[in-house]
Amino acid sequence: MPMMTTDVPIDEVVATAYTVPTDRPEGDGTLTWDSTTWVVVRVGTHDGGGASGVGWTYAPAAVARIVQDLLAPEVVGRSVLDVPAAWAAMARAVRNAGRTGMVAMALSAVDTALWDLKARLLGLPLHHLFGAVHETLPVYGSGGFTTDCEAHLRSQLRGWVDAGLPRVKIKIGESSGRDTDRDLARTGLAREEIGADVELFVDANGGYDAKQAIRVARRLGDLGVVWFEEPVSSDDHAGLRRVRESVDVDVTAGEYGDGLAYFSRLLAAGAVDCAQIDVTRCGGYSEWQRIAALAAGYGTEVSAHCAPTLTAPVALATPGLRHLEWFEDHVRIESRFLDPFCAPVEGSIAPSEAPGNGVSVRDADLAPYRVA
Numbered sequence: 001m002p003m004m005t006t007d008v009p010i011d012e013v014v015a016t017a018y019t020v021p022t023d024r025p026e027g028d029g030t031l032t033w034d035s036t037t038w039v040v041v042r043v044g045t046h047d048g049g050g051a052s053g054v055g056w057t058y059a060p061a062a063v064a065r066i067v068q069d070l071l072a073p074e075v076v077g078r079s080v081l082d083v084p085a086a087w088a089a090m091a092r093a094v095r096n097a098g099r100t101g102m103v104a105m106a107l108s109a110v111d112t113a114l115w116d117l118k119a120r121l122l123g124l125p126l127h128h129l130f131g132a133v134h135e136t137l138p139v140y141g142s143g144g145f146t147t148d149c150e151a152h153l154r155s156q157l158r159g160w161v162d163a164g165l166p167r168v169k170i171k172i173g174e175s176s177g178r179d180t181d182r183d184l185a186r187t188g189l190a191r192e193e194i195g196a197d198v199e200l201f202v203d204a205n206g207g208y209d210a211k212q213a214i215r216v217a218r219r220l221g222d223l224g225v226v227w228f229e230e231p232v233s234s235d236d237h238a239g240l241r242r243v244r245e246s247v248d249v250d251v252t253a254g255e256y257g258d259g260l261a262y263f264s265r266l267l268a269a270g271a272v273d274c275a276q277i278d279v280t281r282c283g284g285y286s287e288w289q290r291i292a293a294l295a296a297g298y299g300t301e302v303s304a305h306c307a308p309t310l311t312a313p314v315a316l317a318t319p320g321l322r323h324l325e326w327f328e329d330h331v332r333i334e335s336r337f338l339d340p341f342c343a344p345v346e347g348s349i350a351p352s353e354a355p356g357n358g359v360s361v362r363d364a365d366l367a368p369y370r371v372a
Contacts (some may be wrong), residue, residue: 008047008080008121013110015041015067017060017372020333027147029173029207036329037371038337039063040361041109043117045080046110053117054361056310057280058330060104061372066106070094075110080121083114087286104258104283111284112310112357120356126313127351130285134316136348140201143328144170150189154330157193157341164346167199167323169227172216180216184223191223201227208232210239212363217247225249240271252276255305259283263291267298267335274322278305308349309334309341309359316351324349333336337362 017036026033031246042053057063059357074089090110094103104370118352119129141160144153153170160168170190172183183204191200200291202225209215213231220228227250243252250273257263258281266272279288295302295320303323304311308331315321326344335341338359344350 007076008045010043010075010080010086010114010117010183011046012044013041013067013072013075013113013265015039015072015106015109017064018366019246019371020336020367020369021059022329023332024152025147026329027207028171028203029146030205032147036333037061038333039067039105039109040366041067041113043110043113045121046118048121049082053113053115053120053356054057054359055109055112055114055116055232055284056307057109058307059102059103059109059166059280063102063109064317064372065233066097066103066357067110070097070103071106071110075114080114080118083118083235084286086114087111087284091283100258100275105281107176108280108282108284108287112256112279115285116354116356122231123355125351125353125355126260126285126357127316130314130317132288133318133319135316136350137304137312137321138167138323138348139165139326139344140167140169140199140323141165141328142169142201142325144168144186144190145244145328146171146174146186150186153186153189154193157190159349161194161198163344165198165326165344166347167201167227168194169201169203169229169325171205173204174200175315177204177209177212180212182218182225183216184364187220187225189203189330190305195226199227200225201229203229204231206230206236210236210242213239213243215281216248217243217346221248227252229253230255232360234266237266237269237271240266241269244271244273252303254278254302255281257282257291259287260290260294267295267300272299272300274303276305278307279311279314280307288314289317297358306330307334309338312342313357335368
């Protein structure tokens, strides 16, 4: 039975940062790294049985301090039910600090935790609280780092295909676009490994300029590539549109979008065939829903970027969703530190029917990686 929630106040907001090493160097077209920092936010109430909600973002450890100093004071004391009011208060409070970048990541983590707490107190899975329109979520395997050797790339691609994933993505844009021969060779290797029936995506992470991206895209088309992510910087909307209008492959971007205003500009520019939304960067579930509605107004589908466990509930409630990214780096963390963790079956994941987002964090396992 749902629990009573009338006038239940939020009593605490706690943010903790953990840095988890990768099992090998990882890299894309414009960046390399050897660890990933996970900022986990918990919001709690002493009433309602001491329930708590959890949200997170993949961001620098400094985000935890932003949560504690700027956002927590705006949330504590508010009703668990009034998540939109809490979001608006947080957005007002960060005016002078800036609403974008790490502040948007902090806001995202708190917002997702607030929605999780509300759903848990109501005894509802989050996707039912939002109103689900999908029964399952199609996913695509994502990894293929530019730092990976050929043997590892082949093994990873084969593993995804054998697991039933009908679409996969690799990184290109090597060294900020300075090695297109390797980019094309790796794409050809990927096509060879996955066969003709699996969709092939590539992600340049903004490694090219527009004219170079157009030249590369035309050769990618010969390899059956259907998705060209960030061929140029995601901030270069004119360049994205130029590429989009010049090639047949779908051009996509948006993963760094930190709010409705960014996506308003991206969509108005006609820059993408599919807009990527990252719930850990865009402002959380609250802002995701506004962005998805805006995209629907432009007749543009959206794709869920990374953080698959956190994203799944709101993605299930998004009519224009194309798919969800099964990103190697985040899957590595979520499968290790969340209980339970839901893996894809035949290319899709099914929602949890447990209250809230349906997971708990394995705090004891995470403790050695705490940095803030």
